[in-house]
Amino acid sequence: MKRILFRADGTTQTGMGHIMRSLALADMLSPADDSAEAGFDRRFAIHQPSAAVLKTIAKQGIPVITLETTDLDELLRHVTADDVVVLDGYGFDESFQRAVRKQAHKLVFIDDLMLGTQVADVVINHAGDVTPADYQTESYTKLLLGAPYALVNPAFRQKAQPKDGENKAFVNMGGSDPHNVSREVVELLLTQNAELKVTVVLGSANPHADTFTDLPKDRLSVQQNLSAKQMARVIGGSGLSVVAASTIAYEVATVSRPMIIIQTADNQSRLVSFMRDRHLTLGALTLPIAPDKFEAAVGKARLTPTVFKQRLVFDGKAADRYRQLFTQLCATE
Structure with a gap:
């Protein structure tokens, strides 16, 4: 057996x-x-x-x-x-x-x-x-x-670039996000780009869903408890992903999307150096997030050579x- x-x-x-x-x-x-x-x-x-x-x-x-x-x-x-x-x-x-x-x-x-x-x-x-x-x-x-x-769950696989993804962003800071980094990232995205619509996906163990209720509902979608297939669909429809430097970053790279990674734990340092040195990400940031560095990384989202490098590394x-x-x-x- x-x-x-x-x-x-x-x-x-x-x-x-x-x-x-x-x-x-x-x-x-x-x-x-x-x-x-x-x-x-x-x-x-x-x-x-x-x-x-x-x-x-x-x-x-x-x-x-x-x-x-x-x-x-x-x-x-x-x-x-x-x-x-x-x-x-x-x-x-x-x-x-x-x-x-x-x-x-x-x-x-x-x-x-x-x-x-x-x-x-x-x-x-x-x-x-x-x-x-x-x-x-x-x-x-x-x-x-x-x-x-x-x-990486098999639901995550390479997808064609979305035609309407330029003004859509995906945010996920891992399964629990104890310090609610997701909220900080969402605020930065909404503030820095008035046309951007953001989907933040909270892990099933995330206790911070109520902290997003004061943000504009016409620009922000808060999702929780998504399946792998649903997560892959949201990532595939977004032109930019901002994620923790954890397995979620590998999932985004497998789908092939421009992304910014944020180191939220000490044990993520090797993944950060790998993705940065291989040019698989638009930016690799640490906490506390520097708004100017975040904005500079977001500004690179239309430049997509990182996506082609991702496809070489993550073969599915x-x-x-x-x-x-x-x-x-x-x-x-």
């Missing part, structure tokens, strides 16, 4: 990125609409998931095991010798991984820290500038690094690579 158990945590304050990229991988492993091939038996194990997290995963039809603690022993009660376990989080150290791998069929670790010795059968790090030299691994560990393994074939990988993992003795 092709059984996959995802172990990740996330809340409105931190960690939603772990759940969202694991969920993207889980979606890649669902059966294709035009294929008779059976998909994988996918489950999530999450420590005390919030209603927002449960709702997000329920949209994909994937069951969730609620863990009362983060203890290894509780997780192991749900791991069988038929399971390929995928760990995504900062609390899974080497000893934790070794114990899970001993009980599971295979172990996959989604990483972005590159710390210590990696003992999983497969390590995934989709940061663009990571190399095998950044890792210490066991002899059997396989490294899947860079944009070819971007953890990551899902095929992952389906092949996990089929092999499940079949391997």
Whole structure:
């Protein structure tokens, strides 16, 4: 049986990125609409998931095991010798991984820290500038690094430039956006361009929806709890995207749209440097946002060489690579 158990945590304050990229991988492993091939038996194990997290995963039809603690022993009660376990989080150290791998069929670790010795059968790090030299691994560990393994939902794929997208902007600052950077970005966009219409998409764990009620409704659309297909549609219809320097930036690049990225967390620095150095973005900004730098980046939106560079880096074939990988993992003795 092709059984996959995802172990990740996330809340409105931190960690939603772990759940969202694991969920993207889980979606890649669902059966294709035009294929008779059976998909994988996918489950999530999450420590005390919030209603927002449960709702997000329920949209994909994937069951969730609620863990009362983060203890290894509780997780192991749900791991069988038929399971390929995928760990995504900062609390899974080497000893934790070794114990899970001993009980599971295979172990996959989604990483972005590159710390210590990696003992999983497969390590995934989709940061663009990571190399095998950044890792210490066991002899059997396989490294899947860079944009070819971007953890992006298959709903995001290259689209033609929209004819009416010049005066439309898309804003998303990740799943939780605890500091409400979305509100700041929206205000800057509305102030700097009187003709611009903005769609801000708030993650399911974002608690700040009420803070947008005083902004002009004829120029601003506030959306929440969108599916991957709905997100891809909004991005595809916008001439400019302003997003967090996280997986959402990879999603925009996969659709191929001019974008500005904003670093909202320390662990995003490598993604920022990769996208800036490869000229995949109009601007890479940090907090607090400097209005003049933001305005200068927005002014470049009509110059689209970044879009062509995005198409070279993100080929849209990551899902095929992952389906092949996990089929092999499940079949391997």
